[in-house]
Amino acid sequence: MKITTLLRTALFATAVSAFAIPASAQPKASPTDQATLLGQFGDWGAYKASPGGKTVCFALSKPTSATTEPPGRPRDGSYAFVSTRPSEKVKNEVSVIVGYPQKAGHDATATVGSANYVMYTQNDGAWVKNAAEEAQMVDAMKKGADLVVKSESGRGTKTTDTYSLKGVAEALDKVASECK
DSSP, rough: OOHHHHHHHHHHHHHHHTTOTTTSSSSSTTTTTTTTEEEETTTEEEEEGGGGGEEEEEEEESSSEEESSTTOOOOOOEEEEEEEEGGGTTEEEEEEOOOOBBOOOOOEEEETEEEEEEEEEETTEESSSSGGGGGHHHHHHHOSSSEEEEBBBTOOOOEEEEEEEHHHHHHHHHHHHHOO
16 A cells, blocks of 8 residues: 555656646646646546656646635645546546645545545645545546545645536546547
8 A cells, every 4th residue: 555655646746747836936836837728628627748758638627616614724726636647557546636735644535426535645635545446436526516525734724625527527538538
């Protein structure tokens, strides 16, 4: 599990590093800044990029609603991703950026309909803890109405981000056709 976690973290960091401005720069860049939009499908966009010469495709959405407890706590942008990296044999990896460093040792949760998924966290990212559940989660997302992600910052701020799943199936179809 530890090797899988480290590998997935490194792969995600590689994919996202091409899209982000160094942390010291303000404001934060969007993950899509260096990617090409393949199409917008409802609330989800399909994108393609080539960080380091390796093709990465992903479907991405921003939350349709976001709440913090206590209310009004500032944070950077949050995004839900479903990524495909053919050179690394990764297909439909679900992850989120929550916009702040998360509480160490504290898992986030993702809910689609009545299905719940535990997500391990590192820095401002979260990934499905049990990789074997990823295909099931993607299938649920394609059929569901909303994805709800709950997490907690290192300072104790509890966040609930709700993502509309309108268009996710079409965005994933586009990603699959572009990233083989």
